[in-house]
Amino acid sequence: MARLNLLEETRYEKLLVNVYPGQKEASLYVAQKIATLIKAKQQASEKAVLGLATGATPVGVYRELVRMHREEGLSFYNVVTFNLDEYYPMQPHAEQSYVTFMYENLFSHIDIDKANIHIPDGTLAVEEVAAFCLNYEKKIEEFGGLDLQVLGIGRTGHIGFNEPGSAPNSGTRLVTLDNLTRSDASRDFGGKENVPTKAITMGIGTIFKAREIILMAWSRKKAPIIKKAVEGEISGEVPATYLQLSDHVEFVLDEDAASELTRFDxxxxxxxxxxxxxxxxxxxxxxxxxxxxxxxxxxxxxxxxxxxxxxxxxxxxxxxxxxxxxxxxxHTITGWPGGKPNADDSQRPERAEPARKRSIVFSPHPDDDVISMGGTFIRLVDQGHEVHVAYQTSGNTAVWDDDVLRYMEFAIDFNKSIGDDAAHLTGIYEQMRSFLEQKQPNQVDTREIRDVKGFIRKTEAISGARYAGLPDNQIHFMALPFYETGKTQKNAVTDKDVELTMELLQQVKPHQVFAAGDFADPHGTHIVCFNIILQALQRLKQTEDWVNDCWLWLYRGAWHEFETHEIEMAVPLSPQEVSRKRNAIFKHQSQKDRPVFPGDDAREFWVRAEDRNRDTADKYNKLGLAEYEAMEAFVRYHF
Incomplete structure (x- = not known):
């Protein structure tokens, strides 16, 4: 009966799907399967031939395999590996190369014979690629074929770099990358213009020959494409749907990646x-x-x-x-995000008392506050609450290099105009200019350049917060240490990040905390910043009574809103308030027109924000509620 019930629940799913609470548990499961295969092959005196993937998805699997090697004696002496793909052209020692990735995350930490490692060669001349690809296929066959192929999935539905339009019988070859794939890789390359347009990849036909295939996916960011791959019709437009034709494939997902499958959604x-x-x-x-x-x-x-x-x-x-x-x-709709004084609050999202609340708006980047909840921010100030804003990071990686030179030129001219000696500034400026002229994609800026970029974001944030009505002593710049690497790859969070957050919370003792609730990207700055806030509040709750009266509200950024059924507080905005929010966003001039990291949405941030807020209001209206110009939405987090 249990099996029948499961088949009923999964009747929309066209292949085997196993779902785990989180990516850690799922990664441990996949790593254990790989280890079991390796040990079985060792006992039979055979080679274990693995097809390996790169990117964020398999990192946890490789980390667990390394742990097994170090702590449990798992040996890789009999393992032969073939990687799925590599950018083309690409030097093997480049930071973005998959050779670098594999050695940093796996090969340098285990006892594999380096002669058994095979990764597509991104340094070949174009005329040599076809022969290399044929030889790559031949080598796989010489080792008896792939025992296990590990896959991730791109948002286009690609497996390997088999983009939409790939044939189901395709072999290893040179391909052109989809525009969305290149956009997703832009952070690693310091801008989309630096991402290679081509790659060498195993074909779908090559992948299909593997005796076992495991596709892994984590986070809500992957949920839409997972639904298409698992429940959709087989189509070249979503290459992963070809996996439905295999009897030896398993999708291993965390709950977020599985969230749009019918049995969960x-x-x-x-x-x-x-x-x-x-x-x-x-x-x-x-x-x-x-x-x-x-x-x-x-x-x-x-x-x-x-x-x-x-x-x-x-x-x-x-x-x-x-x-x-x-x-x-x-009852989720309220014009009083800080609570309506002297009102019955039994059906309202916020408490009536105290009538004047202390609120902190935590902003991961220096513009998230006004982009995400600028209307509510201004409303809280207008209604007399003591509002603080805390900019958690400097945002210094998201400023164009030429803006640095422009601001330095201004500083030099200003110093000269007031009679100060600008020689020292001029020297620094020349060093900056020389560095930027020779700067490589994603190369870490010098300390002076990072400082200027941070100053640019800081002055813009001050201007936006002042426009919202805040006095300077309620504007806080935290510069959390985890962020200050100068690279898109950040440091691990430490106690220092949490302690700085605790100090600010103890100083203000807020009744309300507003924090970014964009958790789709498991490696994104927003979720890292949220987890720091959460840790700080949980630690303080053990000793500070005021935390029991502190409510934590989540907002979303410029891209996606909460689902309507999730929303617990919806703050309607008038046309005038929409205009004021727009003006606050405009204060962030370095992010206007064309930001450094725009994502895959060509609209400016203020346009995205307004469209999102109007869409939320429209959804309420279509359900039969009053028609508003726009709405900002919040969900309460119970910590």
Whole structure:
């Protein structure tokens, strides 16, 4: 019976999917499978032939294999490896090369015979590539084929660098990279313009010959493409869907990457549910959107025809369910994000007391505050709350090099205009200019250049916060140490990061903390900064009574909003407030027009923010709620 129930739940899934609570548990599972294979081959006096992937996804697997080697004696003397791909052209010792990646994360830490390591050669002349690719295939065959191929998946659905349009029988070859793939790699190369346009990759046909295939994916960022790969029709537009044709493939996911699969996203379509209030809210909003109807117009027939008959029977009549959900959504709307004084707050998202609250807006980068919640920020100040803003990082990696020279030229001219000796500044300027003229992609800036970039972001943040109405003594620059590497790759968080955050929290003793809740990228600055705040609050809670009265609200950035059913506080903005928010964003001039790290969205940050806020208001309106110009949304985090 249990097996039948599982098959019912997974009937939309066209291949084997195993889901783990987090990427750590999933990585341990994959590493154990690899170790078991290696040991079995050793006992049979055979080679274990592994196809290996690169990127952030397999790092945890390689880390565990290294641990097994060091602590449990796992040997790799009988292991032969073939890597999936390599950028072309690419020097093997370049920071971005997959040769560098594999040695840093695995090969330098284990006892593998270097002669058994095979990685596509990014240094070949173009006319030599075709012969190399044929020989790569031949070598795999000489070793008896791949025993196990490990894969990640790109947001285009590529496996290896087999981009949309790849043939299912393709072999190792030179390919042109998709625009989205190059955008995703832009941080590693110091800008998309520095990302190679081509790569050498194993083909889909090569991958298919492996006796076992494991595809891994972590984080919500991968959830949409995972749904297409697992539940979608087989198509060259999503190369990973070809894996549905294999009987030897397994998808290993964390819960976030699996979150859009039918059994997790809309479970009422595949099984009877335990109808929690949150699941009921999600289902009713989903049904309204599916049918393009306001919540209060949904009928019993609508419920029955869309997998929600169980809810209608158990908790109906459906009109009562509709009214209940409508009221819950309406109660999230408030023009008083700090609480409305002297009001009944039993149906409001924030407490009425104290009437004047102390609030801290934590901003991971120097512009997240106004981009993400600028309207609410201004509203809190206008309504008389004591608002502080804390810029957690300098943001100095996201400033164009020519802006540094422009500001230095201004400083030199200003010094001259007031009669000061500018010779020392001129000398520093010439050193900067010489360095920047010879700077390589993603090369770490000199300390002086990093400082100037940080000063640029700092002055812009001060200007934006002042525009929102804050006095200077309520604007805090934390410069958390984990960030200050000068590279996109940051240091590990230490106690110093947490202690600096604790000191500020103890100083303010806030009733409200606002923090960035963008967790899609497991390696992104936002989630790192959030975890620092969370650790600080959890430590303080053990000794400080005020923490028990402190509420933690999460906001989202310029890209994605919370799902409507998740929103617990929606702050409507008038046309005038939208304009004020835009003006606050404009203070960040170095991020306007074309920021250094725009992601895969060509719109300016202020346009993204306004479109997102208007879309949130539109979603509320379509559910039957009042029509507002825009809305900023928040979710409360219980720590």
């Amino acid at each position: 809309t479970p009422w379509l595949v099984k009877d549910c335990v109808w929690s209030e949150q699941l009921k809210k999600k289902a009713v909003i989903w049904l309204a959107n599916e049918l393009n109807k306001p919540v209060l117009k949904l009928t019993e027939e609508d419920y029955n025809n869309h997998g929600m008959a169980q809810l209608a029977v158990e908790q109906g009549p459906v009109y009562n369910i509709n009214i209940d959900i409508f009221n819950k959504i309406q």
